[in-house]
Amino acid sequence: MRYVRGMQTLPSPISDWFSSKNWTVHPHQQAMLDQSDQASLLLIAPTGGGKTMAGFLPTLADLHEIPRARLHTLYISPLKALATDIKRNLRTPVDEIGMDVRIEDRTGDTSYTQRRRQRADPPHILLTTPESLALLLSYEDAPRMFDGLQRVIIDEIHALAESKRGDQLMLALSRLQSIAPDLRRVGLSATVEDPDGIARFMACHPQETTIIHADPGPDPDIAMLETDIPPPWSGGGGKYAIPAVLDQVRRHNTTLIFHNTRAQAEIFFHHLWLANEDQLPIGIHHGSLAREQRLRVEQAMVDGSLKAIVCTGSLDLGIDWGDVDLVIQVGAPKNVKRLVQRIGRANHQYNAPSKALLVPANRFEIVECKAALDAVYAHDLDGDPRPPGPRDVLCQHILACAAAGPFDAETLYGEVTTAGPYADLSPEAFEKCLNFCATGGYALRAYDRYQRLVFRDEQWTLRDPRAAAQIRMNLGTIIDTETLKVRLKNRGGGTPLGEIEEGFAATLTPGDTFLIGGQIVRYEGLKEMTVEVTRNPSDTPKIATFMGTKFATSTQLSDRIMEIFQQPSWPNLPEHTASWLALQRDRSKLPEPDRLLIEAFPHDGRAHTCVYGFAGRNAQQTLGLLLTQRMEQQGLDPLGFVATDYATLIWGLSPLTDPEPLFDPQNLREGLETWLAGNAVMKRTFRNSAIIGGLIDRMTVGKRKSGRQATFSSDILYDTLRKYDPDHLMLDITREEAMKGLVDFSRIEDMARRRGGSIDLYTLDRVSPLAAPLFLEAGRVPVKGRAEERLLEEAAQNLMETAGLDQIEPAPKRWAVPF
């Protein structure tokens, strides 16, 4: 029996199983059953709402009604661990109901034999990741495997939609839909600000997605943590709050303590243990730790043997940890949506309020936390509209299609534009990507003999079929940063502790100490691309610069902060913060939403300029680079700057008197073009896009280990392209990606548009209260130019002196030729 619209009853063995557990079907689970015929269905439900079961119930009902031998449902999750977890959680009910259903997962960890068998004889339900699906679709036999596929369930779709993995997945679904036209799509999402956006993202265009909203449950019980001492003026980490945090940990079963960065999590964890007189069992979990370490902490959590876990975004998704009854967020949340999703991790029972505490790391963050609290209670989530699908991912998709077999360009274009992110892709843009995949897309036609794709019998096909293996090896949109493994040095090879960035490792000299996995270790040396360390309990560490994204404060949250500034007084803020703001209003002015406040004041013999752009950390950083460049041209001799989420502080020799021309949008954009040229951010962005787009190979660890000179840096390719082929597609993509990523230029332009016309320049005789904390910020950027050469000369001189080599012969004088 096929389901028709209307109230559906579950087949009796399944409903009996529900009754035997004393469970009832949630209304949204029922709705998912009732609507299971929809081509595209999106469920928005809070954490703990039985989302996954809601997704699978129609599959189980289907398979019960019409037992079949083929693949019925494909389940996609962003995490391998989640796929494994679901397999276990689904196995139990299926066995207890007594259904004969094969459930298997397929990830990078699945064995070769198992993977081969799955392609020949797929299970009923296959659990996998976007990358594994893309790989499956790149084989010639994909149509045989997926023919007749009925449903695809995309779990945590809100998380996938935030990155290129989502774009890749939607392109894969467009392919799947052609192979299996009856395929129905189901998306499972946490609470998001724009359900329609996700609905458009996942639909098979021009069809639409039906959205089902589960009961959002009661409002969370959330507040700022009260401490005896006020937070410091600047910095992150929240070390001051450790006694109060420990007190909360003692009073709850299990507490998750979230941090915004890995480095902060490490430092906090270190100090937490120093203060942990009761020896409460507390663990640490973040993405830089060795897998073994993480698994141990995860297992301890499942066993309930930990009182608290200090963690980062690595615990944001999915896996059910059970007994968490308190979430503490250290540092302002930067983004309300992420905060709400994190809070959802506490109290995994539906219909019980989640409990959470915010710990502002400094004085300014008190205002930020207050703004976030207001937003949570107003159900005002933030987020930027999803930009159109990136073209590097499209290039990869075209190559993957070619690996599966010859294709017709027009058919593929039609298929690609059914995917939400590419629905508005122009035929010309597609043509350019196809041309890039086929010929390299260079202004100089150099590869006529060695095209990657050739046009043969009205179809595009690989010139050399062996290229398919190389294309498959490069699939995926996650680009690893170059990291080195850290191990304890001992006889048996050493315990793995985690990973650090290669750049950080290279700055270490034997004897240096840093924090990893909550312990201080001493750098001993590098052996076969592994960092060897010993334990060193007594020292104060040098801090590891873990990768780990620093999120910028969202536009919505910035606007709320600005609103708080406009209040006549601040009875809801702690006294020390309220009087700080009042003092700022008295001495200078508080920033206003539609005006741009700039303060100019002398300090320590230097002219200082503070620009309150409220554009988020990345944009304020870019603004600092652009403004200092312009100021250099104006002869103001800027020396350096520092940026936070809300302001950029610049220091130099001469004071700023006329800010208007600096913020002229056209001047800003011109400055950006010049500055972008040799910029490291651009080079990094180029590398990522070049790997995704198939211009260069993903480096495998084994290859890098051999360390031969055969490979060369992608920076060289970037410089060469800029010099000889500045309009090349890859540079165009790089510019587009950098603008929305680390450069975040759109927020600068937005700021210039909203406020640039009405600039308030306040010339003060000393530092203003609001600017004062900026002087304590880390991450000061010197204004470059010839600085690098000067530093190098200095370093070279030091090295020669240290080595005693300068005594052997006098340092040669440098001279400029003409010969």
Place this chain on the structure above:
Amino acid sequence: MNILPFIFCGVPLSALPTGALFWQTHRILVVSDLHLGKSERIARRSGQMLPPYETTDTLGRLEDAINATDPTTVICLGDSFDDLEAGRTLSETHVAWVTRLMAGRRWIWIEGNHDPGPLEFGGTHLASFTQDQIVFRHIASESSEPEISGHYHPKAEIPLRGRLLSRPCFLFDERKLILPAFGTYTGGLRSSSPELSGLMSVQAKAILTGPSPCVVPMPR
């Protein structure tokens, strides 16, 4: 152009910012590992289509070095072409360009492991060449004679206030001088690698290329 003079085996030499070497006494310009035609070879072998501009860029920089020094002799220390086929399939424009650079001076092609056979270009093709007891060859040898070679594409890494600066470099000790690769599409081998650390004596120094070349003890 900033040029760094240094003494090797009692002979005064100069390091150019781009990684070329000039011997003023005999007006000899030395470059190593040009790897002309590399993108063509990669496309032919793996199907990867890198920006096909490296030959233009390499020849452009070689021309600059020649214009700056006006040598009577140019020595290419091997791996001048990414392989023999790349040498044969060089575009007409590039062939004409090389010919123009060669005109009016002695030109010596030392054989490298990438281009072991004779090439259709003029000039002299040799396995090695000797001037004033200094031997020019592609790969450093075990012998005790003073020697200038290429092949390894050495680069040096120096920590600068928390950042790491990595540049192609010359390496030299009492007997051996190794040139950085001159070709645009050439990677580097760290001076700290076992191959290079094993090759060079404890007294070895590195000259970093770049706008102002400078000498440091060879990073190991």
